[in-house]
Amino acid sequence: MIEATLKELSVQLANKDVSAVELATAYLARIDALNPALNALVTLDRERTLAAAAAADARRAAGDAHALTGVPLVHKDIFCQQGWKTGCGSKMLDNFVSPYSAHVVERCDAAGMVTLGRANMDEFAMGSSNENSFHGAVKNPWDTAAIPGGSSGGSAAAVAARLAPVATGTDTGGSIRQPASHCGITGIKPTYGVVSRFGMVAYASSLDQGGPLAQTAEDCALMLNVMAGFDKRDSTSVERAAEDYTRELDKPLAGLKVGLPREYFAEGLAPDVARVIEGAVAELKAQGAEVVEVSLPNTQLSIPAYYVIAPAEASANLSRFDGVRYGYRAPEYKDLVEMYEKTRAQGFGEEVKRRIMVGTYVLSHGYYDAYYLKAQKIRRLIANDFKAAFERCDVILGPVAPTAAFNIGEKSGDPVQMYLSDIYTLSVNLAGLPGMSVPAGFADNGRPIGLQIIGNYFSEAKMLNVAHRFQCATDWHRRAPAL
């Protein structure tokens, strides 16, 4: 039952083959056994979990269940959850028990899903390796010497290790897709505005987007049905009719036009990753998809543009952590300014402080035009590249990351090297497009590799269709690490 997908668990619960309490108990036992070595989850609350499971069973018995009532999940520690510590991977919020819940959490609670715990993450979602966590690094379940990816590294590792059938995550520059790729699971970042940011601790507000991580595309579709939806409390939530993201899953791929951006297969891509992606493309061709070459000429510029825009927005967002209303406050200070300076120096980790300082500088007097405005113009060029490419294809395929997961400690001393590994994911956030990662094979060293599927705005159902058809013909998503 631990190996089951979200879809399978939903059926088992409906058939009364298993109860929500039995499921929660089994997963909690597995977490107790495996989490100490992985560090994927940072907060558990057995009593609360079992109470939620009992409530789900009562709801099933009363006959008013949602398809996912009683299904367990873990939330990335970035989503505020009433009564749970919401630490966001930071010492700054390590004492913060949220007095309210994020829209995403409310939606999952309303469906009757059962929270098993809270997933580790890079501090304030800033990182590509999950090494920037106050709680320490997360280990990749496939190889504990490897990073799981970041920032939703705990979410991805938890699903890969089958500590939960599904997890929530967020993606500002690749933070759902890259850990999903490195951990051999499926994850989707929807179009910007599809999932409400209300109660999601803000990093870079024009880029942040929540989404699910699960074993399969079908599970991601089911979960996106719960997570997505208009929320007036998020000023950039899009007002659209609710969609059923499972509606196109089984559609044949004959006639589908897939675009391969030549810049994604150029220098810098590891040969084993290229081999895996080419294999995946061949599988889709065998199902009738037609391949066209496209170009995204400004791809390389996504790195500098992102590392201006995201830190700029972060420096503004994180100014709220001042030691006054919530979170950490330094124990000693002589006046108000020193209280701020010591609180923030002690409460934030090194990468967060670096990004706040970069952001502060690029927004400071006299530099705004040279950096922030310039980056926003390049952002437009990147979005225009995609616009042109989508005139010629339905989805774009490529790698998620240039290599399989690197080793823990390999890049942590060199922020710029870490930033460069985000090359294939950043431009999707800058354009606001949906992107996903689907397990597609393994590197020469045995670590998983994901195929990235990028869709046009609001084409999640189409992307999930492509991913599902791929998974119907392959079993990469069924492979699990030996633990």
Added chain:
Amino acid sequence: MSLTHQDVARIAQLARIEVTDAQVEATLAQLNNIFGLIEQMQAVDTTGIEPMAHPQDVSLRLRDDVVTETDHREAYQAVAPQVEKGLFLVPKVIE
């Protein structure tokens, strides 16, 4: 472009993050590396390109000017570092 020690001190002060003298050197080196990457942008001609602030070109929604929030003061102050009589306490700023 290369930042100086004075720049780091000024940025730290604007960001309200204490950077000790011992940390200035390492911080300077890392920020300069990051700006080395960022400077790639300057080679691109962006004349006439409209800046893109946001993925969706929509205007902000307006709402009716009515009270929608209820009082959560106790719950919100329960997580504050220091409160007294319903007020958040900070070091004295006015003598």
